[in-house]
Amino acid sequence: MTETLIPSEIDDEVDDAGLPSGHMWAYPCKLPSCPDYGKSWQLRSNFLAHLQEQEAHISTATTPTARRSLELAWRYSTDPHLPTRAAPGFRSREDPDEQVWVYSFRDDKLLAKS
C-alpha cells in the first residue's frame, strides 16, 4: 500500500497554486464542540496546530492524514482585500437565529432605517 502524501504541516503555501488569482485559503474550525468554533485561520500551520492542541479535536485529528482531510474539507478561498467573512455554512453558537451572514448589504440596511 502506498501512503498518501501529506504536505508538511508547517508549509503555509502548500495549496496556493490551485487558488484563483488574488485569493487565499482560510481555515475555519467547524467543530461545534470546540471553544474556537467559527474562528478562521489564514495560516495553515496555525490551523493545524490548533487541531493538535485543542482537546476537542484530539479524538478526530490525531494523525497527519486525519488533519489533512479536515483541512481539505473545511477550508474555503477568500479574497484578503475584502472584509473577513465567516466560512460558508456557519451558525453562530451565541445567536443561532443569526445564521445568515451579511456579506455586503450593510449599507442598504442603514439606508432603509433613515
Ligand SMILES: [Zn+2]
Ligand atoms: Zn477547533
